[in-house]
Amino acid sequence: MRKDPERETAGASPPGDASALPLVLDLAPGGALPLQARIGDALRRAILERRIARGARLPGSRALAEDLGCARGTVLAALEQLVAEGYLTARGGSGTRVAAILPDDTLAVASPPEAAGSFPAPPVLSRRGTALMASSARAWFSAPVAPDAFALGRPAADAFPFATFGRLLQTEWRDGAPPPQPLGDPRLRAATAAYLAATRGVACTADEVIVTAGIRQSLRLLAQLLLDPGETALVEDPGFPGIASALAEAGLRPAPVPVGPGGLAIDRAGAAMGARLAVVTPAHHYPLGHAMSLENRLALLAWAEATSAWIVEDDYGGTYRYAGRPLPPLRALDRTGRVIYAGSFSKVLLPALQLSYLVLPQGLAGPVQRALAETGPAPSGLGQGALARFIDEGHLGRHLRRTRKLHAGRQAALLDAARDHAAGLLAVAPLEGGMHLVARPGPDWPPRLGDAAAVAALAQAGIAAVALSAYHADPMTAEPGLLLGYAAVPERAIAPAVTRLATTLWAAGGG
Structure with a gap:
């Protein structure tokens, strides 16, 4: 056989x-x-x-x-x-x-190389594609000195209760996960409303909450529904480049407004005062970390009321504050229904969730919901029910309390490591919240080394960083520096990572 x-x-x-x-x-x-x-x-x-x-x-x-x-x-x-x-x-x-x-x-090893010209020509990229490849290049072949050192926007994955969330996911699938819905799972919308009312002072109902896939999708949606092509939207300068990109993709003209220690001041908008939309990060400016002053908050609200403009409040960092109580959001001061509140679960739990949310003013909720029901797209239904249970059962609150302490300790460790291993090279000051610090060039920074070149050199050494100058609208007046995320880096790994960072910068600068 x-x-x-x-x-x-x-x-x-x-x-x-x-x-x-x-x-x-x-x-x-x-x-x-x-x-x-x-x-x-x-x-x-x-x-x-x-x-x-x-x-x-x-x-x-x-x-x-x-x-x-x-x-x-x-x-x-x-x-x-x-x-x-x-x-x-x-x-x-x-x-x-x-x-x-x-x-x-074995035959391939023994065979002579093919004649020149027999290989296919490399692909020819457009100018836009070439620029994109250059700006996003990463040395993935380099072994990182520490997990996620010092990538931005990464929460502490080592603190996430995977077993608990996995159990909730299993329950969700066993009960039969509902199909995606344009506004999001009603259970998650209700849980989000209760969570925001209790933790951020945002009084809202489930009907005012919409689940989205992220701030960029949210902005494109709002721009298309609320403004006409060619209208102006105010953005912070410096600010997250993805904000301006999303607005431009929706046909708007982003107008950068300089941000000072008190956040965005509307009287600095100049010729763009006729804008119909402003996107701001009042609780924790991105990337500098300033909190918007009460004076600037009230002035911004008065501008929106007087001009019938809209304010999108991106509260990405309001949850993580390590000194005193979290600052109340701009939405809590809004008395005329001009503030659209935006938040993210991905930034405080897991990026893989890809779940964010909008809280709409009462007068805006109905029209936006009707438009969404027609146009979509619906956010992924995966995990929405499990996340709702995660919030309702108190796991989110416990996770945030635990990670606030963890992040505060990791920020302190990064400050200590910068002082001990990069003194003179980097000037790093503490921030009252967020998940990253700004490292500005110190007196010993190599004079010919730009922050973009520094980021490229660090990538080759397996360290992630972002150039502060890339967040400014005008490269000629951009402030140099490095943005270093610390939330996802274990404390024991921070000092070795800073040591390699300093060594790499010295070598890149010819020191």
């Missing part, structure tokens, strides 16, 4: 295997070659063309025979031939797999 080379096994297939999928083989037309030879040739081509990955387990011989419409013995003969040639391996209990090292590998 012929020995079955694959010894088919029950159970789930490992990730990346082809055993659970129908295998499509391009069989040569019939002729002098028997079917088993044509099956073997088709499998060999699929392996060499990398349509089947090395190490991948093949479907069982019964399944292959059924897919190909032939006898199982014919398939077994083809598999045995490929095992003999070294293209496949057959081990009891693990099935038939593609060999990790193929016979053709």
Whole structure:
């Protein structure tokens, strides 16, 4: 009796295997070659063309025979031939797999290189594509000195209660997850309203809450619904570049307004005072960390009321404040319904959630909801019900209390490490909240080293940082510096990361 080379096994297939999928083989037309030879040739081509990955387990011989419409013995003969040639391996209990090292590998090593010009030409990118590649280049091949040192926007994943959230997800799927809804899962909208009322002083109902995929999607939606193409929107300078990009994509003209220690002052808008929208971060300016003063808050609200303009309050950092009580949001001062409040669960829990929210003024909720129901797109329904239970059962509150202490300790560790290992090179001051610090050039900073070049050098060393100058609208007047995220970096890893950071900057500057 012929020995079955694959010894088919029950159970789930490992990730990346082809055993659970129908295998499509391009069989040569019939002729002098028997079917088993044509099956073997088709499998060999699929392996060499990398349509089947090395190490991948093949479907069982019964399944292959059924897919190909032939006898199982014919398939077994083809598999045995490929095992003999070294293209496949057959081990009891693990099935038939593609060999990790193929016979053709040795031929490739021994063969002379192909003649110049025989390789396909590299792709030609547009100017926009080339600029995008240059601005987002990262040395992924470099081993990072510490997890997420010092990437921005990363919460403390090591503190996230994965087991609890996983249990809630299991419950959600067992009960049958509802389909995506344009406004978001009603349970999550209700839980968000209760959470904001209790923790941020934002009095709202579930009907005023809309679940979105992020601040950029929210801004594009609001710009399309509330303003006409060509109208002006005020943005902070410096500020997150994605804000201006989202507004421009929606057909608006972003107008940067300089931000001082008291946040955005509307009287500095100048010729853009006729704008119909302003996007601000009052609780914790991004990226400088200032809190908007009460004087500037009241002036901004008065401007919106007098001009029938809208204010989008991005409260991305209002939750994390380490000195005193969290500052009340601008929405809590709004008496005329001009403030649209925006927040994010992804930034305080897990980026993979991709769940944010808007709280609309009462008069705006109905029209926006009707437009959304027609236009969408609906945010992903994955996890919304589980997140609602996570909030309702008190897990979010406990997580935020725990991570406030954790983040405060990591900020202190970064300040200590900068003082001990980068004194003179970097000037780093504490901030009362947020998840990153601003490191400005100190007296010993290499004079010819720009912050963009510094970021590129750090990426090669496995350290993430962002150039402060990239957040300014005018490169000629941009303030240099580095933005260093600390929330996701364990305290024990911060000092070694700062040491490598300092060494890298000295080397990049020719020191």
